[in-house]
Amino acid sequence: MSAVDLVNELSARFGEAVQGAQPTHDAFPTLWIAPEAMPAVHRYLKHEIAQPFPLLVDLWAIDETARHHREGQPPSGVTIASHLMSLQRNADIRLKCALPANDPRAHSIAGIYPNADWYEREAFDMFGVHFEGRRDHRRILMPPLWDGHPMRKDQPARATERPPFVMTAALFDAEEQALAADPEALGLPTQRDGVELMILNYGPHSMATHGVFRIVLALDGEEIVAARPDIGFHHRGAEKMGERQSWHQYIPYTDRIDYLGGVMGEMPYLQAVERLCGITVPARAETVRIMLCEIYRIMNHLLFYGTLAQDTGAMSPVFYMFTDRERGYRVIEAITGARMHPGWFRIGGLAADLPEGWDALVRDFLDWMPSRLDDYEGMVMRNEIFRARTVGIAAYDTATALDWGITGPGLRATGCGWDTRKQRPYSGYQNFEFEVPTGHRGDCYDRARVRVDEIRQSLRIIRQCLDHMPAGPIKADHPLTTPPPRERMLHDIETMIHHFVGASWGPVVPAGEATGQVESVRGLTQYAVVSDGETTSYRTRIRTPSFAHLQSIATIAPGLTVADLVAYLGSIDYVMSDVDR
Amino acid sequence: MIGMTLTAIISTMLIMVLLVVAGTFTWVERRVLGFVQERLGPNRVGPFGFLQWVADTVKILTKEDRPPPGADRVAYILAPMVAATPVLAGFGVVAFGDGLSLANIDVGVMFLLGMMGLTVYGVVLGALASNSRFALMGGLRAAAQMLAYETFLGLSLLGVVMLAGSLSLTEIVHAQRDVWFVLLQPFGAALFCIAGVAAAHRLPFDLPESENDLVAGYLTEYTGMSFGLFFLGEYLAVLLVASLAVTLFFGGWLGPWLLGPWLPGPIWFGLKVGVIALIFIWIRATLPRPRYDQLVRFAWKIALPLALGNLLLTGLIVVARSAP
Numbered sequence: 028m029s030a031v032d033l034v035n036e037l038s039a040r041f042g043e044a045v046q047g048a049q050p051t052h053d054a055f056p057t058l059w060i061a062p063e064a065m066p067a068v069h070r071y072l073k074h075e076i077a078q079p080f081p082l083l084v085d086l087w088a089i090d091e092t093a094r095h096h097r098e099g100q101p102p103s104g105v106t107i108a109s110h111l112m113s114l115q116r117n118a119d120i121r122l123k124c125a126l127p128a129n130d131p132r133a134h135s136i137a138g139i140y141p142n143a144d145w146y147e148r149e150a151f152d153m154f155g156v157h158f159e160g161r162r163d164h165r166r167i168l169m170p171p172l173w174d175g176h177p178m179r180k181d182q183p184a185r186a187t188e189r190p191p192f193v194m195t196a197a198l199f200d201a202e203e204q205a206l207a208a209d210p211e212a213l214g215l216p217t218q219r220d221g222v223e224l225m226i227l228n229y230g231p232h233s234m235a236t237h238g239v240f241r242i243v244l245a246l247d248g249e250e251i252v253a254a255r256p257d258i259g260f261h262h263r264g265a266e267k268m269g270e271r272q273s274w275h276q277y278i279p280y281t282d283r284i285d286y287l288g289g290v291m292g293e294m295p296y297l298q299a300v301e302r303l304c305g306i307t308v309p310a311r312a313e314t315v316r317i318m319l320c321e322i323y324r325i326m327n328h329l330l331f332y333g334t335l336a337q338d339t340g341a342m343s344p345v346f347y348m349f350t351d352r353e354r355g356y357r358v359i360e361a362i363t364g365a366r367m368h369p370g371w372f373r374i375g376g377l378a379a380d381l382p383e384g385w386d387a388l389v390r391d392f393l394d395w396m397p398s399r400l401d402d403y404e405g406m407v408m409r410n411e412i413f414r415a416r417t418v419g420i421a422a423y424d425t426a427t428a429l430d431w432g433i434t435g436p437g438l439r440a441t442g443c444g445w446d447t448r449k450q451r452p453y454s455g456y457q458n459f460e461f462e463v464p465t466g467h468r469g470d471c472y473d474r475a476r477v478r479v480d481e482i483r484q485s486l487r488i489i490r491q492c493l494d495h496m497p498a499g500p501i502k503a504d505h506p507l508t509t510p511p512p513r514e515r516m517l518h519d520i521e522t523m524i525h526h527f528v529g530a531s532w533g534p535v536v537p538a539g540e541a542t543g544q545v546e547s548v549r550g551l552t553q554y555a556v557v558s559d560g561e562t563t564s565y566r567t568r569i570r571t572p573s574f575a576h577l578q579s580i581a582t583i584a585p586g587l588t589v590a591d592l593v594a595y596l597g598s599i600d601y602v603m604s605d606v607d608r
Numbered sequence: 609m610i611g612m613t614l615t616a617i618i619s620t621m622l623i624m625v626l627l628v629v630a631g632t633f634t635w636v637e638r639r640v641l642g643f644v645q646e647r648l649g650p651n652r653v654g655p656f657g658f659l660q661w662v663a664d665t666v667k668i669l670t671k672e673d674r675p676p677p678g679a680d681r682v683a684y685i686l687a688p689m690v691a692a693t694p695v696l697a698g699f700g701v702v703a704f705g706d707g708l709s710l711a712n713i714d715v716g717v718m719f720l721l722g723m724m725g726l727t728v729y730g731v732v733l734g735a736l737a738s739n740s741r742f743a744l745m746g747g748l749r750a751a752a753q754m755l756a757y758e759t760f761l762g763l764s765l766l767g768v769v770m771l772a773g774s775l776s777l778t779e780i781v782h783a784q785r786d787v788w789f790v791l792l793q794p795f796g797a798a799l800f801c802i803a804g805v806a807a808a809h810r811l812p813f814d815l816p817e818s819e820n821d822l823v824a825g826y827l828t829e830y831t832g833m834s835f836g837l838f839f840l841g842e843y844l845a846v847l848l849v850a851s852l853a854v855t856l857f858f859g860g861w862l863g864p865w866l867l868g869p870w871l872p873g874p875i876w877f878g879l880k881v882g883v884i885a886l887i888f889i890w891i892r893a894t895l896p897r898p899r900y901d902q903l904v905r906f907a908w909k910i911a912l913p914l915a916l917g918n919l920l921l922t923g924l925i926v927v928a929r930s931a932p
């Protein structure tokens with residue numbers, strides 16, 4: 028069934044409630060729905076339609092008050108957009124509803140898609156949108172005492188636009204008080220069968236939480252009765268910065284969304300921007316992008332591997348894996364000049380061509396890894412104690428995973444072989460031979476298994492990049508390629524002007540909306556950008572996998588012991604910067 | 609009077625030596641771990657970083673040390689002493705050579721077991737006194753773990769006591785003139801070593817501390833020298849367990865076979881303890897940590913029956929051999 032059929036079906040069923048379709052620069056149909064019909068349409072798409080949409084990829088808000096180019100869209104002050112995915116159809120749909128700017132009230136869909144809960148909290152926190160049918164509206168990313176909704180267009184993006192911040196003793200105490208783990212406010216039980224539970228504030232400064240992340244636990248002895256994850260300690264306002272930095276300047280920020288994914292974060296952002304600009308990236312640039320992404324996937328998975336072993340108490344593997352990562356980073360360093368955050372992709376291509384001798388470096392790394400992986404297999408994956416600590420721990424099935432928006436290795440460990448690189452090849456992944464490893468139990472061990480196997484598949488992909496690296500330009504021949512090729516810039520005045528404009532104001536990206544999706548190291552990363560024909564983005568929405576993964580902890584953690592929780596957290600493989608953005 | 613003064617002087621000297629040995633052991637451990645883990649380990653202070661432990665000691669001694677708010681002050685300060693003192697006292701009966709022990713009492717094995725059992729009081733006391741939930745959980749784990757492991761620690765070495773017919777450490781070593789008990793009591797030796805690792809709270813049995821999930825367990829709120837005392841107690845406990853293993857199963861100060869006379873007894877003893885301590889480090893570098901319930905289940909359901917079986921078998925053999 029094509030996108031047009033889907034739109035027709037929804038229009039026929041919901042009649043007037045479907046207010047119209049909006050043209051965008053991506054392949055997904057975008058429909059405007061009347062606010063009061065949102066729950067019904069979502070319920071229909073999840074439960075009633077043939078080949079349903081079980082996965083709510085994302086839900087976010089757009090403040091439309093300062094936007095000029097809204098052709099083909101109904102008037103709106105604040106727009107709520109939700110992005111649904113059907114694995115069976117391999118198709119997505121985006122639903123939008125228009126709300127007034129001064130008191131935006133939408134209808135909650137958390138009863139239909141459980142993972143909408145945090146997204147709705149975020150929309151409230153950042154835009155002040157209230158959702159009918161929610162128990163409460165609590166901030167999620169901003170501090171509890173924050174005043175205002177920072178993503179609204181009338182809120183400043185720079186600290187210098189506000190009065191100077193002064194931390195007084197009273198303010199400090201108030202902020203600290205507001206963060207105290209109050210079981211009642213968090214909806215935590217304090218008793219079970221007449222036994223008083225111990226409330227344990229786990230994090231935000233615990234080594235087990237892999238970053239500034241807090242879980243408030245209700246414990247009966249060592250057993251977790253209830254868990255409430257609490258995020259926002261790593262929030263840097265990356266989406267707001269997207270509206271402030273030029274399209275080109277924002278690239279390095281995308282590296283730091285998932286700070287272990289390196290260039291992986293640049294991919295979906297650039298996909299979206301290049302779609303808006305209508306740029307086709309040359310084959311060599313695409314292949315180099317893939318190669319670097321896969322090296323970063325290995326870097327991340329090695330860190331995951333070592334720290335998961337560390338979380339179960341094995342102290343040595345992480346050091347061996349850092350030796351390997353050092354070798355990998357040497358390759359990355361030689362190619363990009365940086366290690367963790369190269370900011371190396373450009374709109375329409377790459378910052379520079381591969382250096383001389385890159386192939387020998389990559390080959391060395393490819394030859395080095397396999398025997399090391401064999402060693403780790405015996406040291407970690409076949410270790411009896413490690414298996415006792417991970418097999419059957421924190422298991423969930425595919426349906427639960429989709430309910431909570433879990434993607435990537437966490438989804439594949441349940442036996443669902445969804446991988447964006449395979450299902451929706453981008454940047455030329457269709458030209459590569461690789462397998463998508465899956466598990467079947469969906470437990471900590473399988474999540475580790477999937478990632479360990481992915482390392483080998485990534486090595487395979489890199490080997491193919493090495494053997495078949497296309498020749499040709501590394502930048503697209505397009506006026507919006509930023510910066511333009513330097514040789515030409517120094518020889519013809521037109522390219523010189525483009526360079527000047529791109530460097531001083533930043534490139535002007537045509538108005539419209541576009542989306543980029545990639546299989547990042549942790550799962551589905553999606554950038555939905557709105558351009559209003561300016562030098563900066565009008566709205567940059569970043570959907571990160573870790574955000575969804577952490578939300579599921581409250582459902583999966585009960586019944587585990589504290590030690591299991593640590594193994595479980597390790598097996599999720601999240602990065603707090605990727606959660607809070 | 610002179611005798612008592614002499615004992616006091618020798619005890620003080622022994623404690624001094626033990627402190628230096630424990631300090632050196634921390635350096636050895638960090639270097640060995642560094643070697644195993646493809647990194648350098650401490651290599652800046654003194655030759656090969658040997659003086660690192662001295663620097664650490666100075667640091668730990670000069671650090672501010674105060675109980676956290678809400679803590680039980682007296683118990684908080686007392687706990688590290690309760691943890692370290694019994695281990696030091698335990699060394700009083702260890703026979704470093706023939707006749708070379710501070711107190712050659714005829715129930716040496718019992719005394720040592722008692723002293724090692726007492727260390728858990730320090731841990732639990734410290735955990736309770738700290739007014740921290742992480743410490744509390746560490747303390748609970750320590751209590752459960754020690755209860756489970758003390759039982760078969762004692763049972764595992766009773767076979768040796770039966771064979772030697774004595775509870776005196778010196779007598780037990782003498783009984784190994786012909787053959788070391790590790791050959792006669794392989795099960796006992798294996799079980800003793802497992803329980804010994806647990807008694808010393810070393811990975812994979814460091815659940816009371818378990819830095820990956822409990823921050824630092826019972827040590828969470830400790831700092832400065834009170835932390836240092838706990839730390840010292842742990843490292844000395846490793847050496848004490850190693851000494852006991854050497855005495856009970858590896859011939860004490862006796863050299864292997866004909867090599868015996870080549871080196872003096874105490875040197876042999878030191879070498880053997882060193883090898884066992886190295887194995888402790890090796891295990892720490894290799895193994896993950898089982899979960900608390902898995903550990904306790906192993907102790908009660910597998911190790912304890914095995915220890916009892918071993919005891920029964922040994923008893924039958926001893927009786928059969930002594931029967932005319």
